[in-house]
Amino acid sequence: MTLVEVCEPVFQYVCTLNRLGRAGGSVSAALVKEEAREAFRQAEQRARTLGLSASFDAVRLPLACGVDGLIREGAAASRWSNEFRGLAEDLGEQAPDDRFFEALNAAMREPSGASTDRLAVFYMVLGLGYRGGRDPADLRVKMREIAARARGMTEADTTGRVCPEAYESVDTRALTQPPARSLVGMVIALITMVAVLAGAYVYLYREQTRDLADSLRRVTGERSVSSAEQDPAAGGGEP
Numbered sequence: 001m002t003l004v005e006v007c008e009p010v011f012q013y014v015c016t017l018n019r020l021g022r023a024g025g026s027v028s029a030a031l032v033k034e035e036a037r038e039a040f041r042q043a044e045q046r047a048r049t050l051g052l053s054a055s056f057d058a059v060r061l062p063l064a065c066g067v068d069g070l071i072r073e074g075a076a077a078s079r080w081s082n083e084f085r086g087l088a089e090d091l092g093e094q095a096p097d098d099r100f101f102e103a104l105n106a107a108m109r110e111p112s113g114a115s116t117d118r119l120a121v122f123y124m125v126l127g128l129g130y131r132g133g134r135d136p137a138d139l140r141v142k143m144r145e146i147a148a149r150a151r152g153m154t155e156a157d158t159t160g161r162v163c164p165e166a167y168e169s170v171d172t173r174a175l176t177q178p179p180a181r182s183l184v185g186m187v188i189a190l191i192t193m194v195a196v197l198a199g200a201y202v203y204l205y206r207e208q209t210r211d212l213a214d215s216l217r218r219v220t221g222e223r224s225v226s227s228a229e230q231d232p233a234a235g236g237g238e239p
Contacts, residue, residue, distance in 0.1 A: 001046070003055050003117040004124055007063060009042035014070050014128055021075030029080045032071060036087060040064070059118050062103035064088040065096035066125035069132050097132035100125075108145065120150045 013035060020027065040060070047056035068086030071077055077084060088096040104122045107115040123146045126139055 001050050001052075002120065003047075003052060003059065004120045006046045006050065006052055006056055007043050007059070007121055007124070009039045009046070010036075010063065010067060011124055011128065013039040014067060014074075017071065017076050018074055018128075021077070025076065026079070027076055029077070029084050032077065033084075033087070036067060036071065040087065055114060055117055058114070059103075059121050061088060061091055061093060062100045062118075063121060063125065064091060065093060065100040065103075066122070066130045066132075068096050069100070069130050070125070070128055073129065073131065097134075100130075100132055101134070104142070104146075108149070116150050119146050122146060123150060 017027075017032065044053075044056060044060075047053050064087040068084075068088050071086065072081040072084055086096065088099070093099050100122075104119070107118045107122065123143060126143050126146075131139065
């Protein structure tokens with residue numbers, strides 16, 4: 001486990017606080033400070049378990065400086081950011097922004113594996129949005145320098161899946177038919193309906209025509225019989 005992974009509880013808390021601020025949530029300064037302390041305690045416990053206490057102690061103060069800045073600059077602290085007394089101040093640091101960048105520059109000058117681990121932590125803090133009163137363009141240059149130095153720790157795998165477990169046991173069958181196939185089916189169904197309706201219309205037309213013809217024949221036959229019966233009576237009355 002690397003020093004960045006040891007500090008993961010701290011980074012996760014900052015992300016949680018940022019999401020809360022973007023969602024319009026509010027939280028008290030006292031609660032934020034206590035939760036930040038708890039995140040540092042968790043990171044310290046990780047470092048102690050893994051035998052990285054010395055490495056964590058070396059980055060604890062600049063990390064606290066960066067986290068204090070992220071808290072103050074976040075939307076969740078908009079009401080009390082100016083009055084917030086951060087973790088770095090509790091450690092006796094009165095100029096946290098300057099202290100952070102001093103530690104960053106010192107790590108850049110030190111050609112060792114331990115300094116590379118610290119640089120990866122600084123890179124994460126800057127990536128989360130920490131500015132420390134510096135020009136954003138200068139910070140982007142600084143982040144590129146750190147990335148070149150700690151490439152294996154700062155580069156993300158853009159081709160890998162974020163959460164591979166989410167893809168396990170997934171039904172990959174095509175559950176929807178292609179649009180063209182659905183359209184052909186609709187056309188066939190429409191033609192079938194039209195043919196059925198036309199056949200029914202022809203059948204009903206012939207039935208009605210046959211009934212009408214039968215009715216006409218019956219009426220005509222009745223009239224012929226009636227006329228034949230009336231003619232002899234009319235002829236018998238003549239002189």
